[in-house]
Amino acid sequence: MSALESDRVQTLSAAPPDRASDETRLVLVLFALLALGNVDSQVMAPLLPEIARGLGTPDSWVGRAVSGYAIAAAVAALVAGPLSDRLGRRRFLAGSALMLGLGSAVSAATTSFTGFAFARVATGAGAGVISALSIAAIADLVPYERRGRSMGWVATAYTAAPVFGVPIATWVAESLGWRANYVAFAASGAFLGLAVQAWLREGPASSVRGARSRRYLSFFASRATALGALSAFFITGGVTGFLLFLGAYLQKELGLTLGQVGMVFLWSGVASLAGAFGAGRLSDRVGKTRVALTGCLSLTTFLLAVPHVAGPLLYATLGLVGVSVAARLAPLQSIVTELVPPESRGSYVALRNTVSQVGNAAAAIGAAALYEHGFEYVCYMAAAFSFVAFMLLYWIEEPR
Secondary structure, X not given: OOHHHHHHHHHHHOOOOOHHHHHHHHHHHHHHHHHHHHHHHHOHHHHHHXXXXXXXXXXXXXXXXXXXXXXXXXXXXXXXXXXXXXXXXHHHHHHHHHHHHHHHHHHHHOOOHHHHHHHHHHHHHHHHHXXXXXXXHHHHHOXXXXXXXXXXXXXXXXXXXXXHHHHHHHHHHHHHOHHHHHHHHHHXXXXXXXXXXXXXXXXXXXXXXXXXXXXXXXXHHOHXXXXXXXXXXXXXXXXXXXXXXXXXXXXXXXXXXHHHHHHHHHHHHHHHHHHHXXXXXXXXXXXXXXXXXXXXXXXXXXXXXXXXXOOHHHHHHHHHHHHHHHHOHHHHHHHHOOOOOHHHHHHHHHHHHHHHHHHHHHHHHHHHHHHOOOHHHHHHHHHHHHHHHHHHHHOOOOOO
């Protein structure tokens, strides 16, 4: 054993015994933050008519607030990413949680559309920073060899929001009014912000604090980081385009009722939960790249099959689509956070999030045009996105 390896073994053996509990506690807090941000953004769809009625404004105006939310999320992540690389994640994550809580409090209290729109912009900024820096913070703290399991919680936060959070939020709105949800979001944001401030211990990035983060364009100078960034366009874009018109296809072409469509989405969401957490654990054992590539190929196959099956076989296929979508998340997040050093991790994750939003927008436009010719063409587009993602990831050498 070399002197360097001996020093490393001694360092690992000298690690504090409560390190694992610190990681677990932090991951759970960040999981709760991500879930809160996702529920907050996704609950707008079912609550939109109630919110418009409560503010005395047309539905279309409230819909425009969603655009402000998305733009604020992207811009805030791009600004906070490099700053967190230099100053640490904790202050930005805690501040963003408090901003999300404050925006939710204003949303609950305001009686005007203008106040609601500004509140949604503030909430979106907080949610965008949380989405980017939570992933970077976990990567800072959890070693790569067991990062898949922790990133599995991140993937679960994304998939659990529509399965459990949104139905609960709609029930609260029916029972107590739509403002009650934002009161709960405000309290949760404040609590989680304080928890992050108290519990988050800066990981390896703290040793390089003050170092200059890379500029965004520099990530495209390296093959691995360029492919990792571009893959975000196709990873989320294809799924967004597919889901956008799936409900319409099930109702108009297969004759399902709205309730039956809801059950289909619920079933697919439950399958996604299993895929999200299981794939993270599996990737730590057999390799992150292998699991991510398998997820991309299986998703491509099942998307191509969706328009050609019906009945129980359709439900099974959509369940497998959900598993495949979620199975890519944890290993992929583990890989991309290891492609760059800690002092550039926040910037890189923020860049990928922005590229992902661009992919969502492009896929939505493409799916809208293709759906006029038949839902099968939407599936073909989504499958093509998934296969391109496979090709991009294939050329990324897994970090060692």
